[in-house]
Amino acid sequence: MRPSGRAFDELRPVSLETEFSKYAEGSCLIKFGDTHVLCTASIDDSVPPFLRKTGKGWVTAEYGMLPRSTESRIDRRRAASSGRTQEIQRLIGRSLRAVTRLDGFGERQIRVDCDVIQADGGTRTASITGGYVALYLAFKHMQTLGAISEIPLTGEVAAISCGLWNDAAVLDLDYAEDSSAQADANFVLTGTNGIVEIQGTAEGDPFSRGQFNELLDLAEKGVTDLVVAQRQALGL
Numbered sequence: 001m002r003p004s005g006r007a008f009d010e011l012r013p014v015s016l017e018t019e020f021s022k023y024a025e026g027s028c029l030i031k032f033g034d035t036h037v038l039c040t041a042s043i044d045d046s047v048p049p050f051l052r053k054t055g056k057g058w059v060t061a062e063y064g065m066l067p068r069s070t071e072s073r074i075d076r077r078r079a080a081s082s083g084r085t086q087e088i089q090r091l092i093g094r095s096l097r098a099v100t101r102l103d104g105f106g107e108r109q110i111r112v113d114c115d116v117i118q119a120d121g122g123t124r125t126a127s128i129t130g131g132y133v134a135l136y137l138a139f140k141h142m143q144t145l146g147a148i149s150e151i152p153l154t155g156e157v158a159a160i161s162c163g164l165w166n167d168a169a170v171l172d173l174d175y176a177e178d179s180s181a182q183a184d185a186n187f188v189l190t191g192t193n194g195i196v197e198i199q200g201t202a203e204g205d206p207f208s209r210g211q212f213n214e215l216l217d218l219a220e221k222g223v224t225d226l227v228v229a230q231r232q233a234l235g236l
Helices: 076-080 083-097 123-144 207-235
Strands: 014-018 028-034 034-043 059-066 109-118 157-165 166-169 183-190 195-200
Touching: 014 123, 014 207, 028 123, 034 083, 034 123, 034 157, 059 083, 059 123, 083 109, 083 123, 083 157, 109 123, 123 157, 123 183, 123 207, 157 207, 166 207, 183 207
Parallel strands: 059 109
Antiparallel strands: 014 028, 028 034, 034 109, 157 166, 157 183, 183 195
16 A cells, blocks of 8 residues: 555645735646645746747746755755756746747746745646646736737646556655655656656666556546646636
8 A cells, every 4th residue: 555545546635726926927836735836927028038039938947945845954045056956947847838839929938936835745747737827827817918819828738756666656656655666757748648758767676668658657647637627727
């Protein structure tokens, strides 16, 4: 039995609270069990130099863990400059751009900030899933103001972790499982199960193609459920 008592293909309780932030054009507080991440999307009327005079916009992300998001305090400055932080925020940005029409909102940049309030595994996947909701709401804000005529998104994107724990493939690892897993992988998929990115690692012995297929099947199930939650949160 899993430490949490969940079935092998069961997500932790997931909630998405929109408009959590008073000032951000788009915001979502996402909770995967005891992992809580605040995602905000801010609109900037300028783009990076390489996109000037192209008519295209940009979506980028920043990620950070608050000092007491874990059992012991994290140094804020050291965490912000760590290789892990840089890798995760690039992943979030790539994932959101994968479903964004960059030519659909002018020469503007949307910055999606993902701040981990409490961590219990799966912070990057929660950030992508909640970041999409915040991004959608920022576009909705622009549409309401008449700055764009339609939402420049091709579909949803969400992410989930899967892993091999006690020789079994399981969905949505919490920290207790992730810290002792034989293999773990993060899957970023679209609402139609298109693959955006997969990050997978064997923590001990290599895992087989068959085991990978089991993890992918679980990820597709999990993302399908997450997309339903995203749509419900957005009232779609």
